[in-house]
Amino acid sequence: MALRLGGLADLDPRAVPLPLGTEVATRVDRAVGDRVITAGAVGRVVAVVDGGLEVELVGGGRARYARDELAPRKLGQVRYARRRDDAWQALAPTIVLDVVVGSRAWGLADGGSDEDHRGVFVAPLAWTTGLVDPPGDLASADATGAYWEVGKALRQAVRADPNTLEMLFVADAAAVRDPLGATLLDVRDACVSQAIYGSFGRYALSQLDRLEHNQRLADHRATVLGWLAAEPTLTLDAVAARLADAAAVRGDTAELATRRARGYVKQLYRSLYDQGQLPEATWAALVAAAGGGLALATARDLRPKNAYNLIRLLDVATRWLGLAPGEAPRLRVPDALAPTLRAIKRGEVPMADVLAMARSMTPALEAARATSRLPRQADVARVEAALRAIRHEVARRALADAPGPWGHDAPPPPVARFDEEDR
Numbered sequence: 001m002a003l004r005l006g007g008l009a010d011l012d013p014r015a016v017p018l019p020l021g022t023e024v025a026t027r028v029d030r031a032v033g034d035r036v037i038t039a040g041a042v043g044r045v046v047a048v049v050d051g052g053l054e055v056e057l058v059g060g061g062r063a064r065y066a067r068d069e070l071a072p073r074k075l076g077q078v079r080y081a082r083r084r085d086d087a088w089q090a091l092a093p094t095i096v097l098d099v100v101v102g103s104r105a106w107g108l109a110d111g112g113s114d115e116d117h118r119g120v121f122v123a124p125l126a127w128t129t130g131l132v133d134p135p136g137d138l139a140s141a142d143a144t145g146a147y148w149e150v151g152k153a154l155r156q157a158v159r160a161d162p163n164t165l166e167m168l169f170v171a172d173a174a175a176v177r178d179p180l181g182a183t184l185l186d187v188r189d190a191c192v193s194q195a196i197y198g199s200f201g202r203y204a205l206s207q208l209d210r211l212e213h214n215q216r217l218a219d220h221r222a223t224v225l226g227w228l229a230a231e232p233t234l235t236l237d238a239v240a241a242r243l244a245d246a247a248a249v250r251g252d253t254a255e256l257a258t259r260r261a262r263g264y265v266k267q268l269y270r271s272l273y274d275q276g277q278l279p280e281a282t283w284a285a286l287v288a289a290a291g292g293g294l295a296l297a298t299a300r301d302l303r304p305k306n307a308y309n310l311i312r313l314l315d316v317a318t319r320w321l322g323l324a325p326g327e328a329p330r331l332r333v334p335d336a337l338a339p340t341l342r343a344i345k346r347g348e349v350p351m352a353d354v355l356a357m358a359r360s361m362t363p364a365l366e367a368a369r370a371t372s373r374l375p376r377q378a379d380v381a382r383v384e385a386a387l388r389a390i391r392h393e394v395a396r397r398a399l400a401d402a403p404g405p406w407g408h409d410a411p412p413p414p415v416a417r418f419d420e421e422d423r
Helices: 074-094 150-158 162-170 179-192 196-230 236-246 254-274 284-293 304-321 336-347 351-371 380-399
Strands: 021-028 030-032 034-037 043-051 052-056 063-065 070-072 094-099 116-121 135-140 145-149
Touching: 021 116, 030 063, 043 063, 052 380, 074 094, 074 135, 094 145, 094 162, 094 179, 116 150, 116 162, 135 380, 145 150, 150 162, 150 179, 150 380, 162 179, 162 196, 179 380, 196 254, 196 284, 196 304, 196 351, 236 254, 254 284, 284 304, 304 351
Parallel strands: 116 145
Antiparallel strands: 021 043, 021 070, 030 034, 043 052, 052 063, 094 116, 135 145
16 A cells, blocks of 8 residues: 555546556558558657647657547556656756756757756755655656656765766856855766776666667567568467578577577567567467568667767766865867767767677776776765765745745645545
8 A cells, every 4th residue: 555646536648648658559441641540549658749749659650649549558657647747847846956967968969959958956844854755756747857856866966976086077157046056066076986887888788788678679580570571370389480590590509509599580570579560479460460560660779879988987987086085077068079970879880889899998998997097986975975965954934934846836745645546
């Protein structure tokens, strides 16, 4: 039994704002070129465009809908969307640090780059003293703004979370909306440690392993779909045996190689399902899609944006580990590397070359770690003192009924009550 921010009796599933990624069912027919997408089609929200929502449909293709033309597929998604929007409406005024991040901060923006914001908000006193936990995150409806509650942000920072540290060190005076935000900037250097090696560098290398694995899957999938389109009666075992031979899948015996290839094929249809290209994660769905001429989209992990961010993370981790304690990092990409990253982002560099480049950068990362002069751990005492100072100042404003969103104009906290489903 869990405390919620209220029941669902007064919720209209057709009116709740839908975050990106929400699974939806269409409520109307929609013509897209020569194709008619009938009501009841299933997809995921992928963009907010001109007041409408763009949906990537299972089976391929995208279409645009008005909000009331879509229904969330699951009750839990309705609940989540409602809470997310309620939290944004109530707590957006409590944002104390608002930073432009991403390609614009790294010096890699082009004409089509979004302006993404990250930052920190501070929950009012009344939101931290009741039974209902305050939200740890805020997100704007169009997903271009994401903000952490100050306690969560600082806990992430002392663990050297890349997104949090970059947000703090990209921030300048213009990003500060309230003196509470300035307190965060005063203590950001205390969050820097050799843990950057694990959070930035080792994370990037784990993503490299995953990219290499998914590149192999991508190489296999076109082959498998071609076989199935030509011979739809092939069984999973027959395709696995053929793939083991064609792709020279390694195994101590032919049986083990076939078993490993069978795993590749299963991962293929599961991956296509996750991308919304199959209606279900089954062999039968893969066979049917191949016979229907499935148009393959680039796997999400293999898109240029993921590849160029991998290279960027390895570079920034290596350079940051080489700094002296207290020395400010340079988060803009070096001039010598920027043209290569832009080319990767545009998809002009073959994925195999990107992966080879990433592998070639790992010795420098290891060397930077071995010689790093940064402290082994963050100065948690300084960071905790800053967090307590922020909490105390929020309490002072609340008790003094001071003007602003932490005092006289503070949003009322949610009332603790059980959801209808828990009664």
